[in-house]
Amino acid sequence: xxVDDDESVRNFLTDYLVAHELRVTATATGRAATExxxxxxxxxxxxDLNLGHEDGLDLVKAxxxxxxxxxxxxxxxxxxxxxxxxxxxxGAADYITKPFGNKELLARIRVSLRSTLEHSVGRDxxxxxxxxWALHPAQRQLISPSGSExxxxxxxxxxxTAFLSSPRRxxxxxxxxxxxxxxxxxxxxxxxxxxxxxxxxKLQRESKHQFIKTERGAGDRVPGRGVAR
Numbered sequence: 001x002x003v004d005d006d007e008s009v010r011n012f013l014t015d016y017l018v019a020h021e022l023r024v025t026a027t028a029t030g031r032a033a034t035e036x037x038x039x040x041x042x043x044x045x046x047x048d049l050n051l052g053h054e055d056g057l058d059l060v061k062a063x064x065x066x067x068x069x070x071x072x073x074x075x076x077x078x079x080x081x082x083x084x085x086x087x088x089x090x091g092a093a094d095y096i097t098k099p100f101g102n103k104e105l106l107a108r109i110r111v112s113l114r115s116t117l118e119h120s121v122g123r124d125x126x127x128x129x130x131x132x133w134a135l136h137p138a139q140r141q142l143i144s145p146s147g148s149e150x151x152x153x154x155x156x157x158x159x160x161t162a163f164l165s166s167p168r169r170x171x172x173x174x175x176x177x178x179x180x181x182x183x184x185x186x187x188x189x190x191x192x193x194x195x196x197x198x199x200x201x202k203l204q205r206e207s208k209h210q211f212i213k214t215e216r217g218a219g220d221r222v223p224g225r226g227v228a229r
Contacts (some may be wrong), residue, residue, distance in 0.1 A: 064091020091153035
């Protein structure tokens with residue numbers, strides 16, 4: 001899905017991506033984008049930070065909190081590193097700055113889609129269970145002990161999957177970065193810290209257990225046993 005209030009940009013991106021065998025839905029507002037997400041299967045979202053009367057970062061935050069869909073930020077006048085870092089911390093998987101080459105954009109989209117597919121291929125019947133929680137990678141669903149679904153951003157989902165794939169094993173900062181990055185220069189230490197903090201908070205809302213422990217000077221780990229079945 002393309003979210004951009006500039007009709008000419010929406011039409012151009014739609015035509016270009018469709019020509020490369022992608023199904024595209026284009027919207028001009030955050031409200032329209034949310035309606036699409038509620039009623040259709042979306043594999044990836046391109047969000048322009050400059051959406052007229054809306055703030056693209058607000059949309060990135062709201063979307064990443066409610067839907068586990070990778071987001072690529074398109075930035076124009078916002079060129080400073082702060083906005084890029086904030087966008088990534090709010091849940092975006094990648095960013096690209098205008099003016100950008102069409103081939104570069106297509107490559108970033110394909111990398112993101114491939115990364116998402118790799119997390120689900122071959123895992124249709126695989127479920128991680130831990131302390132009465134259940135993570136369904138194929139459906140990208142986290143079910144709490146009470147039976148409710150806990151919404152995770154794409155980064156939080158990938159981190160939790162990495163932890164549960166290596167229970168009780170300390171994962172280094174480099175391994176955690178590798179779990180959520182799309183390109184080598186896009187993930188920062190602070191971003192990892194934010195993802196871990198938010199994941200801890202979501203898990204501890206329904207449980208008093210401390211799921212993610214930090215080993216000083218080594219990395220982070222899940223102390224309990226994650227069982228895949």
